[in-house]
Amino acid sequence: MxxxxxxxxxxxxxxxxxxxxxxxxxxxxHSPTEISLSHNSEKSLKDRDLEFLFHQLLEGVVNGWQENRIEQFFQKLQPKITVEIWLDWLQRYRNKLVVSPAPHNHFAARMIILGEKTASLPFLRAVGDLAYEIGKELLNRAENNSLAESLRHNLNNDSQDSNVIENQENSEPISLGDVLHLLQNDPDFAEDTARQLGIDTKDPGIIMEKIVQESELITPITPITPIDSVSSDTVNDLFNxxxxxxxxxxxxxxxxxxxxxxxxxxxxxxxxxxxxxxxxxxxxxxxxxxxxxxxxxxxxxxxxxxxxxxxxxxxxxRWQEAVTSWDRTLGLEPNDYQAWYHRGLALEKLNLFSEAISSFQKCLSIYNNYTPAQNAVNRVLKVIKGKGQ
The missing domain is CATH 1.25.40.10 (Tetratricopeptide repeat domain)
Structure with missing residues (x-):
């Protein structure tokens, strides 16, 4: 391979x-395909670019990125995007999230996971801690109470041992932040919740992500900034x-x-x-x-x-269509000897032997030592001779 x-x-x-x-x-x-790579400009990234990249990071985290892969993500963006730049942007983005009417539960759960996974990375700990803090803040929003109450109801119906939940039967609805706290501090609750969700983990962040995913209040994790406003620098980074x-x-x-x-x-x-x-x-x-x-x-x-x-x-x-495509190739690059050779092969498949030989000979006029074309001419001549053409 x-x-x-x-x-x-x-x-x-x-x-x-x-x-x-x-x-x-x-x-x-075979011939190389030349692709011009766009080089990144030196202008600084805008908030919308950082937002887009951060969402890519969270997508990777929720799909299993471990500490070393997360570290690589940040390293590849340096020195253009430093930890200080990330921290400044996260504070600004936090303000956007707070005033946004959407619950951002998926986003919050993934930020929790990021915070947990960067806890052992001294260089990135500050970014992870801030992300974790923002995630908890979002989960504690009042808008999430109905989701937490639904979770509590389901757990009470399915479990006889969730004492912490049962003790809150007559209390005000708990928030998702409270659920996260229980997942972090009560291993039995975390194990029971994971089991009922059908996942094999005790990781609070991953369990919270699954809770949000399974809820009826699920909302897509989409950037606040419209994706079409992301700069060309980010497009080129993704291309590279x-x-x-x-x-x-x-x-x-x-x-x-x-x-x-x-x-x-x-x-x-x-x-x-x-x-x-x-x-x-x-x-x-x-x-x-x-x-x-x-x-x-x-x-x-x-x-x-x-x-x-x-x-x-x-x-x-699709021999004839291939010939047509190579005709266009040769109209733009008449000295592409391999296109002439490949065109000849397709014509041979179509039993257009005279045209095939002409194409092979054109290839040899450009590169006279091209053995495949020499062999092809001899092969087709034998076919023609055998057919008495």
């Missing part, structure tokens, strides 16, 4: 090598994170980052192209073609998108 990936993907400062489904027919020769993932062989992870970039800027042609290349390598050819089509719609003169679209079409045995 890794050796094949190394053939497909060669990450340099500004290039990435694309998938080629024809490598078995071209003796493992995708390249990093691809360089390690994690193509699905790379696609996930490019999808995030495209959710902010749907007109990012390079992200559409890279997404298509990765999908093609994963043999999701139909979806890859759709991505290449989006890339081409945004940049009709980028010959590699036409070329890689042809590769994907060839993999689906």
């Amino acid at each position: 890794i050796r094949k990936l190394q053939k497909w993907l060669k990450l340099q400062s500004d290039t990435i090598e694309a998938h080629n489904p024809l490598e078995s027919e071209s003796d493992n020769h 994170l995708g390249l990093e993932k691809a360089s390690t062989g994690d193509l699905e992870g790379a696609i996930a980052y490019w999808d995030q970039a495209l959710s902010i800027n749907n007109n990012f042609s390079q992200a559409w192209h890279n997404r298509g290349s990765a999908l093609a390598y994963l043999q999701h050819f139909e979806e890859a073609i759709k991505s290449f089509d989006r890339a081409i719609a945004l940049d009709v003169n980028y010959h590699q998108s036409w070329n890689d679209r042809g590769n994907a079409l060839y993999s689906l045995h």
Whole structure:
């Protein structure tokens, strides 16, 4: 797997090598797809960018990021975003959350988890502590009382041993902050709650996240700032994170980052192209073609998108469409010898042998020592001779 990936993907400062489904027919020769990387500007990030990045962090935390992965997240953003910048922004964001009418329960639960996981990281402890404090503040809001009361009612119906809950039967409704306090200080309560929620953990933050997820008052964790106002710097950061993932062989992870970039800027042609290349390598050819089509719609003169679209079409045995795609490639880059060679292969599949030989010969006129094309000419000539053409 890794050796094949190394053939497909060669990450340099500004290039990435694309998938080629024809490598078995071209003796493992294929051409690189050049992708220009946008460099981050030196201007400082705005609050909306920090908000977006923080939500990405919380998404990772709730999906199992451990301490070392959280630390890597912050390290990759330095020195552009320091701990001091995070702390200043979190205080400003706290003020936004407090006046927001939405409950932000998911957000609060995830901040609790972040606080717990950064407790052992001295460098990030201050960020985690502040996030934890904000999370508790949100959970203690009066708007959450009905959710806490519903939880208490369900636990009372299902458990005979929840003395802490039963003792509050006639009290005012507890808040989610009180529920969190019980989860943290009463292991039996935490275990019983987790069991009833169907999860195997005693982590208070994770249990709280599940409580919110299971509630009827569930609300999506969405940024207060509209996502379309996030700056181009953040889009480029996500794009480059995708390249990093691809360089390690994690193509699905790379696609996930490019999808995030495209959710902010749907007109990012390079992200559409890279997404298509990765999908093609994963043999999701139909979806890859759709991505290449989006890339081409945004940049009709980028010959590699036409070329890689042809590769994907060839993999689906859509020979004529592949030829058409390579015709467009060669109209933009007439000296692309591999496009001539691949075009010849598709024409051979269509039994258009004379045209195939012409295409192979054009390839050889550009690169006369290209063995796959020499072999292809000999192969097709034998077929023609056998057919008496």
